[in-house]
Amino acid sequence: MHLSFIPESTLLLGPGPSPVHDSVLAATSQPTIGHLDKQCFALMNEIKQMLQQVFQTRNALTIPLSGPGSAGMEACVANLVEPNEKVVVCINGAFGQRIADSARKVGGNVIEVRTAWGRPITPTALRDTLTQHPDAKSVCFVHGETSTGVLNDAQALCAVAREFGALTIVDAVTSLGGVEVKVDEWGIDAIFSGTQKCLSCPPGLSPISLSERAVNKLTQRQSPIPSWFLDLSMISNYWDVSSRAYHHTAPINALYGLHQALSNVLEEGREELMARHAECQELLISGLETLGLECLVDKDSRLPQLTTILIPDYMDDKDFREQLMAEYKIEIGGGIGELAGQVWRIGLMGNGARPEYVEQLLDAMSRLHLRSFIQIEMQADSAAQPATCLN
Amino acid sequence: MHLSFIPESTLLLGPGPSPVHDSVLAATSQPTIGHLDKQCFALMNEIKQMLQQVFQTRNALTIPLSGPGSAGMEACVANLVEPNEKVVVCINGAFGQRIADSARKVGGNVIEVRTAWGRPITPTALRDTLTQHPDAKSVCFVHGETSTGVLNDAQALCAVAREFGALTIVDAVTSLGGVEVKVDEWGIDAIFSGTQKCLSCPPGLSPISLSERAVNKLTQRQSPIPSWFLDLSMISNYWDVSSRAYHHTAPINALYGLHQALSNVLEEGREELMARHAECQELLISGLETLGLECLVDKDSRLPQLTTILIPDYMDDKDFREQLMAEYKIEIGGGIGELAGQVWRIGLMGNGARPEYVEQLLDAMSRLHLRSFIQIEMQADSAAQPATCLN
Numbered sequence: 001m002h003l004s005f006i007p008e009s010t011l012l013l014g015p016g017p018s019p020v021h022d023s024v025l026a027a028t029s030q031p032t033i034g035h036l037d038k039q040c041f042a043l044m045n046e047i048k049q050m051l052q053q054v055f056q057t058r059n060a061l062t063i064p065l066s067g068p069g070s071a072g073m074e075a076c077v078a079n080l081v082e083p084n085e086k087v088v089v090c091i092n093g094a095f096g097q098r099i100a101d102s103a104r105k106v107g108g109n110v111i112e113v114r115t116a117w118g119r120p121i122t123p124t125a126l127r128d129t130l131t132q133h134p135d136a137k138s139v140c141f142v143h144g145e146t147s148t149g150v151l152n153d154a155q156a157l158c159a160v161a162r163e164f165g166a167l168t169i170v171d172a173v174t175s176l177g178g179v180e181v182k183v184d185e186w187g188i189d190a191i192f193s194g195t196q197k198c199l200s201c202p203p204g205l206s207p208i209s210l211s212e213r214a215v216n217k218l219t220q221r222q223s224p225i226p227s228w229f230l231d232l233s234m235i236s237n238y239w240d241v242s243s244r245a246y247h248h249t250a251p252i253n254a255l256y257g258l259h260q261a262l263s264n265v266l267e268e269g270r271e272e273l274m275a276r277h278a279e280c281q282e283l284l285i286s287g288l289e290t291l292g293l294e295c296l297v298d299k300d301s302r303l304p305q306l307t308t309i310l311i312p313d314y315m316d317d318k319d320f321r322e323q324l325m326a327e328y329k330i331e332i333g334g335g336i337g338e339l340a341g342q343v344w345r346i347g348l349m350g351n352g353a354r355p356e357y358v359e360q361l362l363d364a365m366s367r368l369h370l371r372s373f374i375q376i377e378m379q380a381d382s383a384a385q386p387a388t389c390l391n
Numbered sequence: 392m393h394l395s396f397i398p399e400s401t402l403l404l405g406p407g408p409s410p411v412h413d414s415v416l417a418a419t420s421q422p423t424i425g426h427l428d429k430q431c432f433a434l435m436n437e438i439k440q441m442l443q444q445v446f447q448t449r450n451a452l453t454i455p456l457s458g459p460g461s462a463g464m465e466a467c468v469a470n471l472v473e474p475n476e477k478v479v480v481c482i483n484g485a486f487g488q489r490i491a492d493s494a495r496k497v498g499g500n501v502i503e504v505r506t507a508w509g510r511p512i513t514p515t516a517l518r519d520t521l522t523q524h525p526d527a528k529s530v531c532f533v534h535g536e537t538s539t540g541v542l543n544d545a546q547a548l549c550a551v552a553r554e555f556g557a558l559t560i561v562d563a564v565t566s567l568g569g570v571e572v573k574v575d576e577w578g579i580d581a582i583f584s585g586t587q588k589c590l591s592c593p594p595g596l597s598p599i600s601l602s603e604r605a606v607n608k609l610t611q612r613q614s615p616i617p618s619w620f621l622d623l624s625m626i627s628n629y630w631d632v633s634s635r636a637y638h639h640t641a642p643i644n645a646l647y648g649l650h651q652a653l654s655n656v657l658e659e660g661r662e663e664l665m666a667r668h669a670e671c672q673e674l675l676i677s678g679l680e681t682l683g684l685e686c687l688v689d690k691d692s693r694l695p696q697l698t699t700i701l702i703p704d705y706m707d708d709k710d711f712r713e714q715l716m717a718e719y720k721i722e723i724g725g726g727i728g729e730l731a732g733q734v735w736r737i738g739l740m741g742n743g744a745r746p747e748y749v750e751q752l753l754d755a756m757s758r759l760h761l762r763s764f765i766q767i768e769m770q771a772d773s774a775a776q777p778a779t780c781l782n
Binding site: 002008017019020022030031039046068069071073074098104105106194203204226227230250264 | 618
């Protein structure tokens with residue numbers, strides 16, 4: 001069969017997408033069925049149930065939205081934050097900033113809690129802010145900051161928010177599957193994730209879950225939900241087995257892929273998957289230390305699935321990443337926002353968290369690293385030669 | 392390979408999704424690459440160019456959005472309609488109503504032009520409304536109404552809107568690929584479509600195109616765009632070859648599928664594809680007439696790719712569709728909104744517009760139709776018997 005675009009396969013060890021398992025790709029290419037077919041309802045029900053297991057929740061409103069992680073973010077924010085309402089947003093990276101931007105777009109009165117990029121948001125900082133703004137209706141934060149590799153303590157932050165009666169909106173795009181995410185136990189009210197990180201599914205869907213408190217807030221809003229596409233009151237009726245009210249055409253083939261990816265996660269086991277992430281990061285960091293490279297984030301707040309390395313002065317950010325791609329077909333990520341040009345982001349996520357991939361990356365990195373050294377030596381040598389020798 | 396969910400294949404002859412060609416499914420299952428990989432930029436550029444051909448436009452902002460058709464609708468409305476601004480929305484079906492709902496959600500002052508479901512919006516009706524509301528900033532209408540099978544005259548409606556200096560926002564979800572859509576020649580300012588109708592791609596992406604006038608309106612807005620996820624000022628920078636500013640992770644595998652589907656359309660030729668739609672509808676209608684079934688829509692405003700049939704009194708809507716699915720694995724659509732229970736919607740779209748599929752459907756329908764007659768006869772017979780015979 002002649003295909004119009006044939007990508008050259010690469011090893012995806014950046015901040016996402018992660019390598020997708022063959023079973024997920026195969027699932028995705030099964031024949032499309034109708035979105036109102038009974039078979040599709042069975043598919044949707046099973047996905048809901050598996051998502052509940054992965055999110056560790058009994059929330060009825062636990063579904064994948066038909067858009068990428070940022071659609072999930074906007075859905076949570078647009079449905080739960082009302083105009084002029086105070087919303088505390090914790091910002092220690094690009095994705096915290098994004099929630100703040102999103103909340104402002106729907107008219108939220110954003111109160112920021114800022115910490116340096118690379119450091120976690122402390123419960124104390126959140127408490128101080130909520131003490132000053134006890135009328136804040138919600139608290140938003142990123143669980144695993146994809147821009148820095150920091151793991152914020154979701155459990156502790158949710159506990160503080162709960163002291164003040166504020167709803168919590170949590171970005172678990174990168175964290176879900178790689179570290180513990182306990183929606184019910186931690187009292188998370190709204191959570192959104194992506195499929196292309198530790199779930200190892202192609203990008204394009206955003207699993208979300210809303211607590212009963214969040215659903216109450218949604219149904220008792222004073223102002224209309226400012227989005228049709230992301231109106232959860234309508235979307236939940238489409239996913240609800242008792243109503244199945246048509247809202248939009250679900251991306252059937254992407255749902256096949258998600259079904260497979262969630263099955264893979266549950267078959268391996270959440271614990272085992274998390275352990276694999278932790279082990280691979282350990283292997284990676286020990287190798288990086290041998291090369292004299294340092295991590296941005298302190299050990300106790302490091303996200304196992306995403307490691308940020310400080311780029312040493314003697315190496316060029318883009319050259320290095322381009323060589324890694326051109327010569328070894330390995331993708332890692334550069335820094336974004338405040339950290340652009342300062343860090344590399346190595347993701348060992350889902351199907352990418354494999355010791356053999358870590359070895360492959362370390363081997364390539366050490367070769368390129370050595371090349372940089374030799375170039376520096378040569379430059380130093382030629383600089384040391386008297387100018388006449390050049391003739 | 393063990394797959395967790397294996398759908399039973401069906402023949403999709405409803406209002407979408409349409410049958411997806413094997414090449415598109417195969418393309419979709421290729422290895423995922425990074426969304427900032429140079430290969431992905433090439434993929435995106437080629438998709439833009441092919442979409443420009445399909446939309447018949449030179450608009451630079453011609454891209455697929457990372458969500459279904461309703462995301463495309465909301466993107467056009469949320470970016471181009473400002474709060475309290477008058478927006479004329481033509482409503483002759485569920486999808487015109489949906490645009491009105493969406494425009495109200497972003498604060499638009501909606502002026503409705505209503506025509507009965509099944510009848511086209513006339514240029515006169517639009518002109519009368521614009522004469523009463525010459526300060527309307529935009530006019531929205533559905534080109535091919537998926538709920539009724541009516542083709543509204545996009546060229547004529549755009550011409551009227553232009554007389555009054557109003558921008559046009561056009562829903563081409565079902566029309567694109569099945570009938571002529573000339574964005575530049577007709578002066579359409581914003582158009583959105585879906586992938587799962589005449590392009591025969593899985594659902595999940597929404598191709599859109601904005602004219603220079605629309606882009607100017609976008610950049611000169613007085614109020615902020617009320618969405619982060621659908622903010623076209625940011626999304627266009629991601630798709631712009633000169634900036635490639637990261638916005639969200641594009642659904643790579645879905646883009647592979649769209650690339651293939653667009654290649655298929657252009658390889659066959661737009662004219663040939665449209666001709667195939669027209670021929671199949673002719674074949675279908677002649678068969679339906681033999682069965683004594685009638686169309687809802689007059690011939691001159693009938694959408695070739697979607698035929699709505701009035702359900703005769705002696706047949707049960709749901710029973711019939713369920714039998715068609717259970718016994719023949721064929722999906723057709725029921726009515727929605729005002730037409731629920733009154734019509735069936737038969738889509739012969741894209742890869743579904745094949746004479747052999749029409750024959751398959753007509754054959755199944757005539758058998759089920761005959762069965763209904765026999766049941767009626769038997770009921771009539773037993774009713775005609777004297778009561779004593781029952782003992």
